[in-house]
Amino acid sequence: MQLVLLKSKIHRACVSIADVEYEGSIEIPSDLMEAVGLIDGERVLVTSASKGGRLETYAQAGKPGTGTIIMNGGAAHVIKAGERITIMAFALSKTPIVPLKVVCNEKNEILRKI
Template sequence: MFIKLLKSKIHLATVTGKNLFYEGSLTLDKEIMEKANLKPFEAVWIYNLNNGKRFETYLLEGNKGEVVLNGAAARLGEIGDKIIIVSYAWVTEEEIRNFKTYLVYLTEKNEIKKIKLSSHNF
C-alpha cells in the first residue's frame, strides 16, 4: 500500500515577480529548492495565503530570493503575496521508516530562517 506524505514545504515565501507570457511554472531560488529537497520541473502545489487560491505547477531554478509566478499562475497571485509551496510523495509502508519531510521557513526577503527535517514514526 502507498501513502501520500508531505515531502517538502516552503513556508511563507513572498512572491517577487509575475510573468504572464511565459510557458508556465514557478521560478524559485535555487538554494531554497536544494534545501527543501526539490528538483527542477518537480510538480508542486502553491497555497496563496492572501487570496486562498490553490494550484499545481512545476519548478524552475531561479536566482537568489526569486519567487516568480509564470504563465497562467501569474493570474493567481500578486507581488508581495505570501505563499506556501509543497510537494508530496507516494511512499510505501516500508519506506516510511526512513522518509523525511523537509520544512523550510523563510524570512520576509525569502532568506532561509530555519530548516527542519521531520521523521515519520507510525
C-alpha cells in the same frame, strides 16, 4: 499500500514577480530548492496565505542567492507579486518519510528549518 506524503515545504515565501507572459511554472532560487530537496521540473502545490489562491505547477530552478520567486504564465493570474505562499511537493511511499521544511522571511531567506 502507497501513501501520498509531504516531502518538501517552503513556508511563508513571498512572490517577487508575477509574469503572465511566460509559458508557465514557478521559478524558485536553486539554493532554496536544494534546502528542501526539490528538483527542477518537480510538480508542486502552491497555496497563497494572502488571498487563498491554490494551484499546481512545476518548479523551475532560478539563480541561487537572489531570493526571487516568480509566478509564471496563467498561475500569475491566481497568485500575484507580494503574496505570501507555501510551496509543497509530495512523494509516494509505503513507509513514513521526514519532510524537509523551511520557513522564509519576506526576502525569501530561510529563517529556520522545521
